[in-house]
Amino acid sequence: MSPHKKLMTDNSGAVSGTFSDFTTRSHSAxxxxxxxxxxxxxxxxxxxxxxxxxxxxxxxxxAWSSDAVSEVAAEIADEVGQNKPTLKPAPxxxxxxxxxxxxxxxxxxxxxxxxxHLFLAAFVLAVPLFVTxxxxxxxxxxxxxxxxxxxxxxxxxxxxYSLTALFGGTLAFSLFLLYPTFMGYMMEVFGxxxxxxxxxxxLESGVLYLYYYxxxxxxxxxxxxxxxxxxxxxxxxxxxxLFVANAWxxxxxxxxxxxxxxxxxxxxxxxxxxxxxxxxxxHRFVANIAFGGAIVGAYAGYKMLSARTMAQRAHYDWMGYTxxxxxxxxxxxxxxxxxxxxxxxxxxxxxxxxTAMGGILAWLFIVQAVLIGTILLAANYYLWNGMSxxxxxxxxxxxxxYIAGTLVVSFLIWVTPHTLILSAKEIATLGGxxxxxxxxxxxxxxxxxxxNLMLMGTFLSFQLYRRSDKVITVPWAGFGNALMVAIYVxxxxxxxxxxxxxxxxxxxxxxxxxxxxxxMSTLIVIVSGVVIDSMMFKGAKTLPVKWGQISNRxxxxxxxxxxxxxxxxxxxxxVRSSVRTHWHVxxxxxxxxxxxxxxxxxxxGNMMTIATxxxxxxxxxxxxxxxxxxTKQPKPEx
Amino acid sequence: MKQLKNWVxxxxxxxxxxxxxxxxxxxxxxxxxxxxxxxxx
Numbered sequence: 001m002s003p004h005k006k007l008m009t010d011n012s013g014a015v016s017g018t019f020s021d022f023t024t025r026s027h028s029a030x031x032x033x034x035x036x037x038x039x040x041x042x043x044x045x046x047x048x049x050x051x052x053x054x055x056x057x058x059x060x061x062x063a064w065s066s067d068a069v070s071e072v073a074a075e076i077a078d079e080v081g082q083n084k085p086t087l088k089p090a091p092x093x094x095x096x097x098x099x100x101x102x103x104x105x106x107x108x109x110x111x112x113x114x115x116x117h118l119f120l121a122a123f124v125l126a127v128p129l130f131v132t133x134x135x136x137x138x139x140x141x142x143x144x145x146x147x148x149x150x151x152x153x154x155x156x157x158x159x160x161y162s163l164t165a166l167f168g169g170t171l172a173f174s175l176f177l178l179y180p181t182f183m184g185y186m187m188e189v190f191g192x193x194x195x196x197x198x199x200x201x202x203l204e205s206g207v208l209y210l211y212y213y214x215x216x217x218x219x220x221x222x223x224x225x226x227x228x229x230x231x232x233x234x235x236x237x238x239x240x241x242l243f244v245a246n247a248w249x250x251x252x253x254x255x256x257x258x259x260x261x262x263x264x265x266x267x268x269x270x271x272x273x274x275x276x277x278x279x280x281x282x283h284r285f286v287a288n289i290a291f292g293g294a295i296v297g298a299y300a301g302y303k304m305l306s307a308r309t310m311a312q313r314a315h316y317d318w319m320g321y322t323x324x325x326x327x328x329x330x331x332x333x334x335x336x337x338x339x340x341x342x343x344x345x346x347x348x349x350x351x352x353x354x355t356a357m358g359g360i361l362a363w364l365f366i367v368q369a370v371l372i373g374t375i376l377l378a379a380n381y382y383l384w385n386g387m388s389x390x391x392x393x394x395x396x397x398x399x400x401x402y403i404a405g406t407l408v409v410s411f412l413i414w415v416t417p418h419t420l421i422l423s424a425k426e427i428a429t430l431g432g433x434x435x436x437x438x439x440x441x442x443x444x445x446x447x448x449x450x451x452n453l454m455l456m457g458t459f460l461s462f463q464l465y466r467r468s469d470k471v472i473t474v475p476w477a478g479f480g481n482a483l484m485v486a487i488y489v490x491x492x493x494x495x496x497x498x499x500x501x502x503x504x505x506x507x508x509x510x511x512x513x514x515x516x517x518x519x520m521s522t523l524i525v526i527v528s529g530v531v532i533d534s535m536m537f538k539g540a541k542t543l544p545v546k547w548g549q550i551s552n553r554x555x556x557x558x559x560x561x562x563x564x565x566x567x568x569x570x571x572x573x574x575v576r577s578s579v580r581t582h583w584h585v586x587x588x589x590x591x592x593x594x595x596x597x598x599x600x601x602x603x604x605g606n607m608m609t610i611a612t613x614x615x616x617x618x619x620x621x622x623x624x625x626x627x628x629x630x631t632k633q634p635k636p637e638x
Numbered sequence: 639m640k641q642l643k644n645w646v647x648x649x650x651x652x653x654x655x656x657x658x659x660x661x662x663x664x665x666x667x668x669x670x671x672x673x674x675x676x677x678x679x
Contacts, residue, residue: 478640478644479644479647479648482641482644482645482648483648483651485648486645486648486651486652487648487655489649490649490652490656491652494656494660498660506672510672513663514663516663516666517660517663517664520663521656521659524656524659
């Protein structure tokens with residue numbers, strides 16, 4: 001009987017594939033190999049879907065802005081009375097429109113609560129996305145370990161779900177208490193749409209509990225497909241929930257459907273569909289997957305380091321690898337989604353773009369570079385360590401030093417600031433505010449080259465890892481390898497040429513224009529790498545993989561990832577929100593509170609750090625609670 | 639000889655793909671693909 005059939009027909013309820021023999025099974029058993037291939041294929045499909053989604057959203061006439069969609073939305077809006085203009089302008093706020101809790105800054109309070117809610121929400125929306133994919137892989141391969149892993153991922157996110165709701169409720173109360181007039185205006189603008197959000201939240205909760213608690217009740221046969229359908233439904237509702245909430249944030253940044261005075265002139269669809277809505281939707285959707293993968297990766301690392309048996313260690317090593325795979329694969333296209341969001345911000349308001357990237361907030365992009373560099377270095381380090389699981393990796397280890405060198409040099413270029421904070425004496429000594437050598441490396445062309453090379457280096461590490469346990473047997477292997485090498489070489493040359501020539505020897509319009517071609521070069525490498533490898537792996541011989549044999553040093557990288565991701569989200573979320581400067585709703589509703597200014601970098605850094613450390617403490621609590629469920633007190637002997 | 643053919647063909651394909659992509663990306667933005675190494679105006 002095939003493993004697939006076995007899973008589908010075994011009604012005994014016994015776990016047929018426990019991990020007592022995990023290590024040995026992984027060495028030779030075919031299902032483990034087939035399922036690993038399927039995992040990679042599924043992730044590739046997910047990756048391609050993300051790319052296609054991005055492409056679709058980039059074509060406004062084909063995607064969300066089509067006339068047909070607008071007409072239908074307008075009809076619906078008419079029916080619910082949303083198209084009737086209220087003719088009420090946005091209120092002008094005075095000191096009486098704001099409240100405070102004691103002497104605590106309202107902005108600081110809402111800042112931390114909102115950030116914690118967003119961290120948790122990102123996590124709980126992301127986990128079911130890849131859990132459903134992993135569960136499906138379990139069904140397709142008949143390998144029950146996937147099913148168990150998916151269930152364990154969900155177990156971690158269930159504790160986080162309640163906390164997300166608690167922080168969401170606290171955030172809503174805080175906003176209505178501390179900013180009542182502003183929230184009144186937002187309710188005026190969005191009207192019944194907020195109730196759609198509430199309805200979706202009920203649905204999300206219902207489907208989530210159903211999905212988790214029916215896991216073992218709907219485990220085999222056709223019932224498993226009912227369970228998978230619940231997973232798909234859960235993700236549909238969760239993603240819609242995310243998009244609905246995004247509309248509020250993007251309305252505050254780039255209001256649409258209202259006139260200059262804030263009078264509602266359009267339907268609810270016009271209000272939701274602002275210029276930044278889709279870029280933010282894509283960016284948050286992809287970022288959430290990367291973030292969720294990193295958090296569960298840390299859980300696996302924590303469990304692996306505390307494992308008492310080799311079988312447990314092997315299981316959590318495999319879980320950590322899968323999590324890292326998800327996190328990094330989702331992370332690779334993220335800079336491009338961010339690039340699109342930033343380009344749309346510039347297109348909407350150049351001043352807003354310059355505030356973000358040329359004013360006080362520009363320094364935060366240097367911090368961003370440090371954090372992204374940390375993520376990429378940690379992810380690569382984990383992969384290189386992970387290659388030690390398979391003897392076949394020795395064919396590729398000579399390349400690691402070159403990738404590491406490229407990553408380090410690119411990282412240093414990326415973190416080089418354009419201007420330095422110098423004293424008058426230092427400026428005089430230097431002969432100007434720009435360092436003669438580092439000045440050229442501080443501008444975007446150099447950083448574009450660095451970022452693209454780092455992403456490409458990370459993808460190469462991935463490719464080498466994936467090839468480590470395979471001996472390719474297709475007759476055209478020579479041509480396939482040559483083509484892959486040629487694509488890398490020409491892409492690197494193209495990125496450097498575009499960056500240097502258009503960046504330093506032509507005018508600005510070429511500099512900006514060529515950066516799009518640089519991004520495309522990296523995407524071509526990633527997509528062609530995935531496609532060529534998939535074709536070359538057909539019929540490949542697989543070599544044994546020794547799960548659990550990664551060094552502890554490598555596992556520590558799994559902790560670096562979520563810490564850097566969390567800090568990065570706090571940082572860039574702050575930048576995204578701060579570009580509104582002294583406006584609650586940009587150019588429509590002024591912020592007249594005592595906090596209507598961009599705080600200095602030190603203060604902002606402290607606030608982000610408070611939110612980050614608080615979240616990490618919550619994550620530790622979540623891990624502990626998730627482990628507590630498995631702990632059984634032995635019966636006392638009398 | 640076959641190996642040499644593989645490498646030559648691979649690089650020809652890669653060059654063609656990236657050259658056409660550069661062309662497409664720049665022309666979509668209304669910019670010529672100026673590769674004559676003279677500063678663009």
